[in-house]
Amino acid sequence: MKCPACFYPDTKVIDSRAAGDGLSIRRRRECQKCNFRFSTYEEIEILDLAVVKRDGRKESYSRDKVVSGLKKALEKRPITEEKFKKLVHDIERELQVLRQNEITASQIGQIVMKNLKKTDEIAYIRFASVYQSFKDVHSFQRELSKLLKQKTVRKKSGKKSDQKK
Numbered sequence: 001m002k003c004p005a006c007f008y009p010d011t012k013v014i015d016s017r018a019a020g021d022g023l024s025i026r027r028r029r030e031c032q033k034c035n036f037r038f039s040t041y042e043e044i045e046i047l048d049l050a051v052v053k054r055d056g057r058k059e060s061y062s063r064d065k066v067v068s069g070l071k072k073a074l075e076k077r078p079i080t081e082e083k084f085k086k087l088v089h090d091i092e093r094e095l096q097v098l099r100q101n102e103i104t105a106s107q108i109g110q111i112v113m114k115n116l117k118k119t120d121e122i123a124y125i126r127f128a129s130v131y132q133s134f135k136d137v138h139s140f141q142r143e144l145s146k147l148l149k150q151k152t153v154r155k156k157s158g159k160k161s162d163q164k165k
Contacts, residue, residue, distance in 0.1 A: 003031035004038055049095065050102045066091060066112065073127035077120050091115050121147060
């Protein structure tokens with residue numbers, strides 16, 4: 001890695017440890033030429049995963065697209081940065097566990113919705129309303145009814161809502 005101060009191409013790692021979120025590594029580095037010290041962060045990246053769009057086109061998986069969709073759904077919702085990073089990590093871990101070179105955009109959407117539902121029900125409904133392209137208020141209401149029914153079943157069975165954990 002190049003030094004950000006003098007652009008010398010050789011730096012050495014002087015310390016590595018898990019970052020605060022536990023999902024990435026923080027590395028302390030030192031330039032071999034000017035002794036400038038700086039930190040870098042390393043996290044998992046999904047490589048070689050093609051996303052098959054609805055029209056059949058293929059494109060490389062983009063974490064940025066998932067993050068963007070999640071940020072829109074979670075806008076003005078009470079979620080910490082750490083919980084957001086964990087959500088992204090959980091989604092990407094599910095994608096990796098599939099061990100496929102190709103995945104449909106629909107599969108990604110389902111995985112995102114499943115994880116959002118556990119994290120924030122309002123964000124889940126927001127995401128679902130765009131992702132599932134609700135055509136009218138009745139389709140929106142059907143999804144809300146399913147969510148409320150599941151919540152009622154959880155309460156009756158004695159399980160606490162995921163929101164309160």
